[in-house]
Amino acid sequence: MTANIYYFSGTGNSLYLARKTAERIKGRLIPIASTTDRREVVDDADIIGIVFPVYYCDLPNIVRRFAAGLTNVESKYIFAVPTYGGGKGSSIKSLESQIRQARGQISAVYGIHMPQNAFLKRTENYMKLYAKADAMVDRMCENTADGKKGNFYTNISVDVLQRPLTPILNKFYIRGLKKIAGCSDRKSREELIPLLDNSFKPNGRCNGCGICAKVCPVNNIRIVDGLPEWQNRCENCIACYNYCPQKAIENRIVQKDYFYSHPDVGLKEIMSQKA
Numbered sequence: 001m002t003a004n005i006y007y008f009s010g011t012g013n014s015l016y017l018a019r020k021t022a023e024r025i026k027g028r029l030i031p032i033a034s035t036t037d038r039r040e041v042v043d044d045a046d047i048i049g050i051v052f053p054v055y056y057c058d059l060p061n062i063v064r065r066f067a068a069g070l071t072n073v074e075s076k077y078i079f080a081v082p083t084y085g086g087g088k089g090s091s092i093k094s095l096e097s098q099i100r101q102a103r104g105q106i107s108a109v110y111g112i113h114m115p116q117n118a119f120l121k122r123t124e125n126y127m128k129l130y131a132k133a134d135a136m137v138d139r140m141c142e143n144t145a146d147g148k149k150g151n152f153y154t155n156i157s158v159d160v161l162q163r164p165l166t167p168i169l170n171k172f173y174i175r176g177l178k179k180i181a182g183c184s185d186r187k188s189r190e191e192l193i194p195l196l197d198n199s200f201k202p203n204g205r206c207n208g209c210g211i212c213a214k215v216c217p218v219n220n221i222r223i224v225d226g227l228p229e230w231q232n233r234c235e236n237c238i239a240c241y242n243y244c245p246q247k248a249i250e251n252r253i254v255q256k257d258y259f260y261s262h263p264d265v266g267l268k269e270i271m272s273q274k275a
């Protein structure tokens with residue numbers, strides 16, 4: 001049996017889990033960011049894994065577009081792995097509806113609670129979260145080998161508590177996103193997200209090194225006259241912010257002065273998403 005593990009990741013949580021899973025099941029690790037020049041991705045494996053972070057209670061735009069173009073998925077074993085700091089929100093519903101259009105079906109979901117990368121949650125013990133996530137990867141690999149179906153969570157109580165809040169949070173997010181994008185006209189969540197980089201700017205520590213442009217998985221940053229300029233195609237992955245060696249990027253989507261990246265995923269590996 002062959003397996004393709006597709007992933008998107010800004011700060012390494014999803015990349016780490018995707019890489020570990022691919023190693024264990026001898027699958028091919030495929031960055032979703034490397035497929036964006038194709039309208040259609042014709043999958044060529046027996047098993048498909050899709051690993052991604054939850055943004056604003058839903059799928060990242062790039063993952064939604066990828067899933068909409070994914071074909072040759074009929075009667076395959078597909079597992080989805082949302083990683084999040086709270087809960088999966090509507091992400092699996094959204095992913096399912098895209099996959100169904102290609103006549104595919106998600107067989108198993110693994111909701112993995114990881115450190116929140118956008119703000120500090122003082123109650124979180126990162127080491128415990130990483131250990132639970134590793135145990136879930138073991139389970140996921142065993143289940144995949146057995147073709148087992150079902151929904152599995154590292155922290156079911158957090159996810160269950162968040163479920164009734166999801167519609168309320170969605171409304172709240174739209175209002176917040178409009179404010180950050182500086183946008184007064186009617187726009188959907190998908191239209192607002194790319195514009196949130198209107199709030200990104202370099203501070204006086206920026207030395208024009210260009211690392212932010214290199215790490216951006218969707219080439220949304222250009223260095224002009226020694227300073228980064230954002231191009232309104234942002235996925236909100238916050239890789240540029242977190243991997244800037246000077247901590248020189250200010251923005252309004254994450255908590256000020258809170259930085260996070262997975263300890264086993266370095267700058268080079270995040271950069272390799274575009275390859």
Ligand SMILES: Cc1cc2nc3c(=O)[nH]c(=O)nc-3n(C[C@H](O)[C@H](O)[C@H](O)COP(=O)(O)O)c2cc1C
Nearest residue numbers: 009010011012013014053056057084085086087117
């Ligand atoms: C812009 C943004 C929005 C987020 N929205 C949510 C959310 O709605 N619910 C949640 O549980 N976590 C949310 N998170 C946290 C991430 O989903 C989580 O930390 C994830 O594991 C990061 O994965 P990565 O390191 O692969 O990028 C958000 C993070 C960012 C940057």
Ligand code: SF4
Nearest residue numbers: 206207209210212244
């Ligand atoms: S990575 Fe940081 S220091 Fe380098 S150009 Fe970008 S903002 Fe400036």
Ligand code: SF4
Nearest residue numbers: 216234235237238240
């Ligand atoms: S500009 Fe920054 S936050 Fe936006 S997609 Fe690129 S790396 Fe991610």
